[in-house]
Amino acid sequence: MTIRVLLADDQEMIRASLRIILEDQPDITVVAEAGDGVEAIEQARRTRPDVCLVDVQMPRLDGIEVARALADAPPRVVMVTTFDLDEYVYGALRCGAAGFVLKDAGPVLLVEAVRAAYAGDALISPSITLRLLRRLADGGTRAEARPLARPLTTRELDIVQAVARGRTNQEIADELFISLSTVKGHVAGVQAKLGARNRVEIAAWAWESRMMATG
Template identity: 85%
Template structure:
């Protein structure tokens, strides 16, 4: 099936670049574009995309409010931005965003974020994941370890540690000599066990459970 994507960014050049990257993939089609947040919501309701790539800072309505407005629809929102400030990350995830990717993360990660969102997963740029881990480390002295979740297997523990270091599913597959589909299955099972909604929550659990060293 073809993944239908809406692009929302106030810079036409950025939208054009994203379109070129995505439409180079045989399973992705850009069905609409928007230059501001209000137009993004209107286009999403008109064209019924599977995934919306939305910039954080746009005229009339920002990306976080777009994510909030589309939270009750089938469309999955992935934030694509040059900004990685904590308030944006936390705000976007709280509003139901299905991913958070920096514009300089590279084409492969952008495509993987679209496919992950379509599959019902969430992907966060590795650089953001690592910085959030450091944020958790900074407050670690004021918190106690979380009660253990249902036991993880040795392989599941390896994958949690890789996620906490910012690895993508493909990178985990390459490092552990597994197929991509096998890694996706492990990640889905891990999130179910931990009750995690996205990869950032897996990272938080890994730190609080002392499975990783943020250094």
């Protein structure tokens, strides 16, 4: 299957660079581009891509509003930005974004983020993840974690912590010595208990619940 991608960035040169990086991959094709947030939503609804790469700061509507508008639509939104400010990261998480990647993270991470989003996973630039974990563990400002209708099992807690560290399903399987299908089943179960739309929301819950330790 070819992953169909929409690029949304107000800088034409950035879109051209992203297109070159993505279309160099045999399993990815760019089906549409947009120069602002309103156009991004219109193009996403018209072309129905699998993944939208959306810049945070754009004219008319910013990337966070785009992610909010497309939260219940087929495309999965990955935020791509120069800025790693916490307010942007949290805004993206709250709107159901399936990833947050810095533009200077390099082409490999960008491609991984697209493939992860397409597979139902999520990827956040490691530098952002580590900083957020440290900030929350040190008592930074945070939202209250949502209550659970049913408690998580010990294994599900292991899964949550791994997801919050940015691990993929395969990495979790390798670390916990369980099958890939078992990991997927646990992740689905955790999402159901948390009412989370994706892995990024699982990670956000872990941070807000102070489950994570830094070191």
